[in-house]
Structures are given as C-alpha cells and as structure tokens.
Amino acid sequence: MTSPVWHPFTQHGLNEPIPHVVRAQGALLHLADGGTLIDAISSWWVTTHGHCHPRIAAAIAAQAGQLDQLIFAGYTHDPAETVARGLIDLAPRAEGQPALAHIFYSDSGSTAVEVALKMALGYWHNLALDGLATEESGGPRSCILVLEHSYHGDTIGAMSIGERGVYNAAWQPLLFDVGTIPFPAPGRERACLEALDDACADKPAAFIVEPLILGAGGMLIYPAAVLREMAAICRRHGVLFIADEVMTGWGRTGTLFACEQAGVVPDIMAVAKGITGGAIPLAATLATAPIFDAHRSTDRARLFYHSSSYTANAIACAAAVANLAIWREEDVLGRIAALAQGIAKRLERLARHPAFANPRQLGAIAAIDLIAADAGYLSDLAPRLRAFFLERGLLLRPLGNTIYLMPPYCLDEDQLDRLFLALAAAGDHFG
Ligand code: PLP
Numbered sequence: 129m130t131s132p133v134w135h136p137f138t139q140h141g142l143n144e145p146i147p148h149v150v151r152a153q154g155a156l157l158h159l160a161d162g163g164t165l166i167d168a169i170s171s172w173w174v175t176t177h178g179h180c181h182p183r184i185a186a187a188i189a190a191q192a193g194q195l196d197q198l199i200f201a202g203y204t205h206d207p208a209e210t211v212a213r214g215l216i217d218l219a220p221r222a223e224g225q226p227a228l229a230h231i232f233y234s235d236s237g238s239t240a241v242e243v244a245l246k247m248a249l250g251y252w253h254n255l256a257l258d259g260l261a262t263e264e265s266g267g268p269r270s271c272i273l274v275l276e277h278s279y280h281g282d283t284i285g286a287m288s289i290g291e292r293g294v295y296n297a298a299w300q301p302l303l304f305d306v307g308t309i310p311f312p313a314p315g316r317e318r319a320c321l322e323a324l325d326d327a328c329a330d331k332p333a334a335f336i337v338e339p340l341i342l343g344a345g346g347m348l349i350y351p352a353a354v355l356r357e358m359a360a361i362c363r364r365h366g367v368l369f370i371a372d373e374v375m376t377g378w379g380r381t382g383t384l385f386a387c388e389q390a391g392v393v394p395d396i397m398a399v400a401k402g403i404t405g406g407a408i409p410l411a412a413t414l415a416t417a418p419i420f421d422a423h424r425s426t427d428r429a430r431l432f433y434h435s436s437s438y439t440a441n442a443i444a445c446a447a448a449v450a451n452l453a454i455w456r457e458e459d460v461l462g463r464i465a466a467l468a469q470g471i472a473k474r475l476e477r478l479a480r481h482p483a484f485a486n487p488r489q490l491g492a493i494a495a496i497d498l499i500a501a502d503a504g505y506l507s508d509l510a511p512r513l514r515a516f517f518l519e520r521g522l523l524l525r526p527l528g529n530t531i532y533l534m535p536p537y538c539l540d541e542d543q544l545d546r547l548f549l550a551l552a553a554a555g556d557h558f559g
Contacts, residue, residue: 131146153180155540175406176405176451178538185407187449191207198440200439208440211412226395229416230414231415237286237374237401239436240374241336243434246285246434255422272332274337276291277345278372279342289336291345317350334367336371371392374399378401378451379460379464380534393416398411408443409444471494475494478555482499482555484559492537494533495533497531510525
C-alpha cells in the first residue's frame with residue numbers, strides 16, 4: 129500500500145527508499161526490517177546527546193503526567209521559568225555589552241528566526257512610535273542584511289532571508305527587503321566586512337548571521353575574528369546584530385554557543401534543535417533588555433504580537449530542563465572535544481583520497497567535497513550518495529557534493545571507523 133505521508137525535502141517522484149524506523153538508542157536507529165543505521169547527522173542536527181537519552185526521556189514522561197500544555201499568554205509554569213533562567217545563565221556574555229536577558233519561546237528553528245525578525249522590526253517600529261527613531265537615526269527600519277549562502281529556515285519570513293535559489297524559487301517574491309553581504313571566503317574577508325560597513329550606513333534594521341559556519345548553505349566556515357568584526361560594525365552603526373545559533377548551538381562548534389568563540393553577545397539570538405537534546409520540538413529567541421523594553425509599555429499597540437498554541441509547551445520545556453541539567457552536571461564539552469579529535473584524525477586521512485577536496489571541521493561538524501562533475505543541488509548525486517550510504521548502514525544527507533557529518537556526541541570509535549570507511553568507499557565509487 130502506498131503511504132499518504134508527504135515528506136519534507138523529498139522528491140517522491142524519485143521513489144527513493146524510505147526507511148521505516150521503529151526504535152532508536154544513542155547513535156543507532158533500529159529499522160522495521162531488523163537492520164540498524166548509524167545516525168551520522170543527529171536526525172537533522174538535533175539529537176545532540178544521542179537518541180532517547182534516559183534523563184530526557186524520564187523528564188518527558190514525568191511532565192506528561194503532571195502538566196502537559198498551558199496557554200502561555202499571561203500564564204506560566206515551572207519548566208518554562210527554569211529553562212529561561214538556565215539559558216540566560218549560559219548565554220554568551222561579555223563586559224560592556226548588554227546581556228541577553230529575556231526569552232521568547234517557540235517551537236522550531238524557523239519560528240525562532242521569525243520571532244527574531246519580528247522583534248527586530250518591532251523594536252524599530254516602537255522606537256518610531258516613541259519618537260526616538262527619527263529620520264536622522266533611521267526612522268522605522270525594514271531592511272534585513274544577510275550573508276550570502278545563508279539558510280535560516282523554511283517559513284516564509286525565515287525563507288525570505290535565506291539564499292535565493294532552489295530552496296525558495298517557487299515562492300518569489302518573498303517578504304523582506306533584504307541586503308546580501310558576500311560570504312567571507314578565504315581572501316574575501318575584507319570585502320565582506322567592507323560591504324557590511326557600507327550596507328549598515330543605509331540604516332537597515334538588523335544583520336542576521338549563522339555564527340562561524342553556514343550550515344545548509346554548504347558547511348562553510350569563517351573565522352571568529354570576522355564574526356567579531358561583523359558584530360562591531362553593527363554596534364558602531366546601531367544596527368541590531370542577530371545570531372542564528374539554531375545549528376551551531378548546544379556544543380556543535382566546540383563551545384556551548386558559537387558566538388562565545390568571538391566574544392560576541394548578539395542583540396537577539398535564536399536557538400532550537402538541541403535545546404531539548406533533540407527529543408521534542410522547542411525553540412527560544414533571546415533578547416537584550418533594550419529589545420524587550422521597546423515592547424514593554426502600558427500601550428497595547430506596542431506589545432509583541434506573536435504566539436502559537438504550543439508556545440512553551442510544558443513537556444518540551446521539561447525536556448529542556450533535563451538537557452540543561454546534563455550540560456551542567458556532565459562533561460559534555462569534554463565529550464565533544466574527544467569526538468572532534470577522533471573526527472580530525474580520520475578526516476585528515478580521508479583528505480588524501482584523490483576524490484575529495486576541501487576538508488573542513490569545526491567542533492563536531494566535519495565536511496568534505498566530493499570532486500564530481502554533476503555536483504549541483506539539482507543533480508542526482510546527493511540522492512545516489514544517500515542510497516550508497518544507506519546500503520552501508522549510515523544515515524547521511526550530503527548537500528550536493530558536500531558530504532558532512534554532524535553526529536551525536538555519544539558516537540563511539542567503532543562507529544566513527546565505520547563512517548569513515550564508508551566515506552572512503554564513496555570516494556572510490558563516485559570519484
Ligand atoms: N537556522 C539554521 C541555521 C538552521 O540550520 C535551521 C535548520 O537546519 C533553521 C534555522 C531552521 O530550523 P528548523 O528546521 O527547526 O525550523
């Protein structure tokens with residue numbers, strides 16, 4: 129019987145196999161046919177500690193029997209309060225920069241970004257209502273600056289600020305007035321920073337950036353010094369600086385948040401994915417006091433008009449409380465460092481294979497490009513690679529010719545060996 133399910137980012141016309149997973153533990157997925165797969169991309173970069181972590185599973189079960197869901201407009205509950213305080217404690221901070229002090233909950237990376245954009249535009253709108261954003265200071269602002277090759281999600285607002293191309297071609301024209309800043313590729317850092325400086329002079333509302341590494345755009349890494357300079361340029365011009373830590377957060381780049389490596393505190397920061405250890409959807413958008421205060425008043429016209437039914441779902445927040453406890457009580461960064469080391473030595477060997485180029489790594493993210501003639505997003509290389517890895521017991525989803533790893537931090541040495549053997553075999557086969 130054919131399934132009625134319509135899958136995301138899946139071309140059903142290709143009739144690719146759709147593995148049926150019945151159970152998961154750690155880095156392993158157990159299939160209905162009795163087979164197993166190593167989940168080498170943490171099920172879309174979310175299951176940071178591995179699947180079905182016992183502490184997170186227990187927290188979810190306990191919360192489900194106590195308080196499941198509560199309207200969050202004007203009501204609150206312990207798990208949401210605990211996560212908010214915990215996140216504020218752990219958020220990037222630096223001397224002389226306003227701290228991230230307020231948290232708005234949502235349920236996915238895309239909605240965390242939507243909220244960030246709405247906060248930024250709302251900030252300028254409300255300053256204009258107050259008469260504080262004059263023509264001189266820019267008036268109400270609408271333009272959002274973005275980095276070339278960026279990906280921020282698939283809801284209309286988040287998609288509007290992503291790289292224009294195959295991901296969003298069907299929905300042009302999109303929403304935002306967007307200015308694109310060139311990616312700081314090696315040797316192009318200065319050009320990027322100068323373009324940002326010029327664009328900021330035109331008084332955009334905000335600059336949004338994936339800190340240190342662009343994910344879906346191809347796992348493109350750039351230096352912390354560039355991120356630091358980007359934030360400084362925004363600050364100098366009074367342009368809001370938004371960090372999209374949806375992929376980079378929760379240790380992925382080797383520190384809890386990537387911004388830490390540049391000593392940067394954004395005005396607004398979006399987090400999701402690993403906030404619950406990947407067990408259940410939750411996201412948060414953190415903001416500094418000036419952003420919150422611009423919306424705080426006795427005037428109902430200024431309140432932040434955003435909500436969804438499940439905002440701060442209590443079960444999801446309980447999972448996040450457990451995740452925060454794991455971060456506080458266990459040496460997660462040590463685990464990530466050991467995994468990163470294991471990846472680095474194998475990646476170095478793989479890079480000698482003539483079929484590969486551009487090995488790169490940041491923390492527990494590694495990527496390498498397969499030198500192939502049919503490398504574009506629309507070529508059939510990625511589906512063929514997916515099938516090749518599936519046959520070898522691996523869940524991998526290359527981006528065009530870029531094969532990347534984003535494994536759970538519990539991946540062991542044997543699993544790493546199996547992964548890299550399969551990557552070398554892909555080089556032999558497709559190179
Ligand atoms: N922002 C970044 C940097 C992402 O990598 C992603 C997803 O991969 C998103 C936003 C969207 O997150 P979600 O898929 O949870 O909506």
